[in-house]
Amino acid sequence: MNLKRKVEIAVISDIHLGTYGCHAKQLLTYLSSIEPKKLILNGDIVDIWQFKKRYFPKSHLSVIKKIMDFAADGTEVYYITGNHDEMLRKFADTSIGNISIVNKLVLELDGKKAWFFHGDVFDISIQNAKWLAKLGGWGYDVLTLLNRFVNWGLEKLGKERYSLSKQIKNSVKSAVKYVKDFEKVAADLAIENGYDYVVCGHIHQPKMLVMENKHGTTTYLNSGDWVENFTALEYQFKRWKIYNYNKDKLSPFFADEELKDMTVKDLIAAITIVKSPNKNKKA
Template structure:
């Protein structure tokens, strides 16, 4: 399948290492695009809840896929969030096309500026009571597990999926107010600093909305998550859109064959030495051609 070429893709809140992560769907999405830049806007690996007992192959494949994209020329920016805050000690580290940072300002078409950060800086519970935030994270993961069982039953009955967490958030005034305040605060700071776009994650609420105040306006964007919403942000032809995996059709495709054959060591090597990687691919191909020739001779 011919991949969609786009200028910029933003994903956030993947939460690799948790039961709620929809890794297979994310691999499908990443395999369908060819972005010039890929922004990982926080909480990609859930270090808070990381356990050696649960990190399935599909979660590892997501990391392999991202590294593979970087080896092919995509600029990858890993912006740290609260669940992967341990990576902040490596801020400003470059590994070939992969950069670890806390925030990012990009100048896009026409000189417009995009301010990109995860958004946990606005979360009072994280700043003042991290233990409470972590407890809430475990509770959310448990809720997702229960929700998965409920949706399995609904699917058997031929009924639509149901989101318990969305129902709870929409029915609790405090949660609705928090989300609204989060978006307003991010937008007002962007306006104050002259940013045309402000792009966040953290609250798992995909959004594209122009927010105004007496000082001006900005386009607020949120990439959502890959736990429930399965959404991303895409920028191309001077326009932003929210991509919904469950609504936007994907043509049939197959995961890159080279990705299946490469192990993690080979993938890491591609970050720092692409020429060596290409030589390895050529060697593998020569081996295959030689094997085919021998097989033909046997016939």
């Protein structure tokens, strides 16, 4: 019996595979609960900036395997490059089976135009001082590692999880202003170019908001992240919604049994073997 939710489009971003802050197990649970026609990976999927050979656990490999399985089963997978995986930009506009690597994406959804991109193009600190942004990323990684120990203690005491980095960012006025400016610039550009939807990642702030200026309106959407918020965007029946793992556990899904039983060696072997897309998949 297939209990997976069918969605036309699922958008996830800012997973940061290869870092201590990534919550791959929760993401696997979510991915195992859906059957998307299109899966859009909107940047910062593998964190190449912070990549360490000694830290890439089985659950992180399982996420990559799950994405490849989607593609092999007929799902169109679009990998939109972000700043933490910017090395992939040299491969933009190339495809392997059902997986396409792009810097941006435009889709027509039920007569409306949707514009997808990561969003780091708006970040001056990254454009003009990449070494400083990378240093900040290292500090963020340390903070998320510390946060894991804090949450381990809170869970043992039966209390709710707490995000240190999220609380710090939300309490700093300049950070709040940056988020608002980011949203406004994205919306203004979308309106200027005639897009009905603009879909970003990058700032780890899930959002769905109708924005307008004197030239028109657009819907700004942000898929959030899988470090702090555990969120995704879903499009189905001509409507967008924000999926929140902590609030919307629609079914008691867990990572696929096949993935749970595979060893790290088996996962690496499976990832390096490119499957042919299944052309006979039933709708």
